[in-house]
Each structure stands twice: as C-alpha cells, then as structure tokens.
Amino acid sequence: MSAIHTHQVLDMVGSIEDLQMSLLNNIEDVIYVATPDKYELVYVNEAFKNIWGHNVVGKKCYKVLQNRDEPCTYCTNHIIFDSNHCGVHVWEHQNEITQRWFKCTDKVITLKNGDKVRFELASEITQLKATELQLKKSKEEYHMLFHAMSDGFSYHEVVYDKKNEPIDYIFRAVNPKFEKFTGLKKEDIINKRASECIPKYGDRVPTFIEKYGLIGRDGGETNFEFYFKPYKTWFNVSVFRPQQDFFCLLLDDITEKKTAEKKIIQTLADLKVSNQELEQFAYVASHDLQEPLRMVSSFTNLLQKKYNDVIDDKGKMYINYAVDGALRMQSLINDLLDFSRVSTRGKEFQECDCNLILGKAIANLKHSIEENTAIITNDELPLIKGDEIQLMRVFQNLISNGIKFKGNIPPAIHIGCQRKDKFYEFSISDNGIGINPKFKEKIFIIFQRLNTREEYPGTGIGLAICKRIINRHKGKIWVESELEQGSTFYFTLPVLKKEN
C-alpha cells in the first residue's frame, strides 16, 4: 500500500477547516465561544444548539445558557483572562436551565484579528454526578450509622500462621461506641494486632481469637452474652464475616435488659416465698388454730354432758353460747382458708364452656332449688378461658344467694350474658329482697353481713370469694339493686383471644 499524501487527504474532505468544522459539530461535547466584554456568543456547535436552541449567535451567553439578565456570578472570565493565568481552567457546573451537570474546560483563544475570546468545551457528567452524589450520600449514611449507632462496632482482619490457622487479628475500624464500651482508644489500636492492644492475652491464643478467626476464615456467625467486669456491663456480642479474612464485631449493651431479667427472677423468687408463707398460713389456720377451738367446744360439751344434773338452765345457756361461738370461729377459719386458697390453689386457666359450668353449679344446688321451688333460666353462655372449678363456685354462690335471699314469692333467677367489647358481661338477676344501694360495695368485703345470723345464716364469705375469683380472672364484679326490687349481680370475663 502506497503512502497517502497530504494533498490527497485534502481532496477527500475539502479542506482542513471543513474537517475542523465537521469535528466540532459532530462531537457530543458542547462548545461555544463568547466575547469577554459584551458576553456575546460568537460561535456555538451543534451539540450546543441541540440543548439551548438555534439562532443564539450574537445573544448574551448568560441569557442563553442560564436565562440570567446579568453575567453569572460564577463566570470564570476573571480567571482565564487574568494575565497571570495560563492554560485552561476546569470546573464542574450544573446548568440552571436544564439542571444537567457539565465538566467545563475554559480557555482564552485569540482570533485572527487579534481579539481574545472565551472558549468553553463542556462535557456532560450528569450521570456521573448522580452516581457520585449517591455514593456520597451512602457514605454519609454509613458514616452516620457507624458513628451514631448504639451498638459498638469493630472491623477486623484475621492474621494466620503458616498453616493458615488464625492466631491473631488486626483492628481496622472501630466506632465511638466501641471505644466507649471497651475503653480502648481508636488511635492506640487501629492497624494493630489484638495481642498488642490487649496485653493480658500475651502469647497465648485465647479461645475467642480462634473463634473469631475461624469465622473470618470459614464464614458463619456467632452470638453470645458476655459480662465485662471492669465496666459492670453486660454485652450481647455478634460476630459475622463481611468478606473473606475479615470479621465484624457488634457489641450491644444489654445491662438494662439483664438487670430487668434479674429483677423478674428475684420477684418471682419473692413471690414463691410469699406464696409458701401463705400456704404456711393456710396450714396454721387449718391445724393450729382449730385445735384450741376444738378444746373449747369439746370440754364445754363434756361439761354439759357429765354435769347436766348440777348445771341450771342459765349455765346451760352459757355453755350453748360458748359452743356456738367456737363453732362459728371454726367456720370463719375455714372460710378464711378457703378465701386464701383462691390464689394459692387456683388451677391453670383452660378454655371452658360456661354452659357446662353453670350446669354443674345448678346440679350442686338441686336440693335447694327443689326445696324452694326456684326457677332458673339462662341465656346461651360463651366459651371463656378460666379455672372451671372457681367459676362454678361463682355461679353457685350467686345463684344460691338469689335463692337464700328470696322474697315472698318463689325465687326466679336468670343468668344472662352480653358481649361488651373485649369482655363478656354475665348477669345473675333474682326477684329477692334486694340490697340497699348504699351497701353495694360493702357486701363484697370478707365477713361483711347485712342481716342477722338468725334471719340468714352464713359467715359472709361467699361474695368476697366471688370477687377474688373474678379478680383472678381479670374481670370485675358488682351489683345493681334496690330494696325489695330484686338484685342483679354482674361480672365480666375477658373474651377468648381468638375472638378478639
């Protein structure tokens, strides 16, 4: 192939100037030339026209490019036209009209007539800028996270021996929380080996270095709780591998959680002790308090039996009072015991059908219902979660009260139930003697009675036990009544979770 001579090339493209023009108009970069004094555009290439329009030559560069009425505040003319400045000035700029980013190369060129003009070549870098911004943002986020995170964080490189077994690790990065938690200063440890920074480890390889090293080498992760004595602090330590031969360590201060846990355990232990004491009390009540009482009643009885002839009627009456008192004291003790056992002997809650529970309560009261020709009716009752035996007692106590405190007509008792939001509201209404509203709180207090024992026997424990049982079931119990108008006892029980 023979050499191409210059004149042949010129033949092909017409002239060098045409070639230059063609190049200027075909490159993707924007090119313009403007006068420095009047800021008038002298030349723009095709790329320029495609963005800022045609017919712009002769117009003000600041108007065309930035839609300003005065020269741009950031105009670089004063730099490139500075007599001390030589060569090019390169800067980045976001165009005010298009919001596109450009890398601008500005320089002064001299025209044939000797005029010096501004020449700018601008390459679009919008995409690059976006990526850069993204990167900067994520770097900032990372930085913020790293510095502000509540966990202590450190980043380590594993050091191996010749056999590729981990023997040490190097601190590569730590955050302020890590410094605070461990007491190690960043400047003392970065790029140093753990065995240097934590001198007490000396030559030996502690098991945890091995453990972390293996994670750095083989992957996997570990998580454990650790008590750091000097700071009286509990940490949750997480170790994981972000890349081969490195591992990260996260320290989470869990002292508060641990303290709370400890407190709960202590409270549970206290509760256990107090329950045991209560049980102890129950035993004392059932045994030790009963024995002297039995002595009183037995010997007054024996007195009556063996010395009947020598005791007059008044004496016999005294004996009767003494025996009666002892018997009542025994009932009170038994009731108190019963009352205390609501909490100590309560069964675990189970799902149960209130219809069946009510059925059992009614069956237990069969004799009394028949004797008093009482009529018991009820609504369909729901399933609830509770202690079946205790709830049966509640129904039984309330129904038997309805019968016991009957008026002149045969007792009619209705058991109803309505759902009220997250609770079922049960009602037991009777047509009995009613209760003076001013006593509606008092009747739930243990051993409080509104009537004499002669009128209505009983110790006054029934409603107190009902209240204790309902409270144990997270419900409420109350009464609405007027004297001689009958009474309605209400109690609530939570609806089953699945029905919520």
Place this chain on the structure above:
Amino acid sequence: MSSADFVKPIEILLVEDNPGDVQLTKEALEDCKMINNLHVAENGEVALQFLFKENEFANAPKPDLILLDLNLPKVDGREVLEAIKKDDTLKKIPVVVLTTSKADEDILKVYSLHANCYITKPMSIDRFFEVVKAIESFWMGIVVLPH
C-alpha cells in the same frame, strides 16, 4: 381363741401432746366395751422409746393399736409412722392417724407412709366419742389381725 384372750386387756398407745385430747380419748375409751390399757406418749421421741422398749420402757407391752397425732414436739408423727412401718415387728400394728389437720398434703403423706387410716378429729364431742368407739370396735373387734 381361748376365753383368756377376752380377758387380756387391749394395749393402746396414744401418741398425743395435747392433754385435752388425751383426756377426751381416755373418757371415750372408758365408755368402750373392751378392757383396755391406754399408754400415753406426749411426743414422738417418747413414743419411739416406748415402741422400741428403750430406757424406762424396757418392760413396755407391744401395743395392739396405735393412735397417732401428726404434729408433735421433737420427733413428729410422720417420723414416728415412718419408723414403725420400717420395723418388721412393729409394722403389723395398726396405726390410726388422728389429727386436726385436713390438709391434702398431710393425708397423702400419711397414706404413702402406710398408715392404716387417717381420721380428722371431729369438732363435736359426740362425734369424737363415736369416732374413738368406732376405731376401737373396728380394729379390735371386726378386723382380723396377725398374732
């Protein structure tokens, strides 16, 4: 059975720390048909010495029936029961636990220690007398025991 067996009094050991209960038991047994000798041990330690014929009890008779209270000073009734039921000779003697306690744990414990029966002392004197008589007639009259 010879007629001499009827004459021979029944030996009853009452282990009871409450003098009132001792008195009541005595009075109840006085009303019983069978002739009985009531021996009283006021605590578990004395009861064991009596049963194992130790110290001043070297000549003590082997009881035919033991009435045992549970809550006793020093060695308590449960320990006494355990010792009796571990001894080959003594374990054949019927032991009636007679106590104030109605506690489930006591009842369970006592039966698992092989007590022959568990009775809660009744509150009324009439019932108490009835119970003592019933114990006596059941264990000494109805039940056939080994010689």
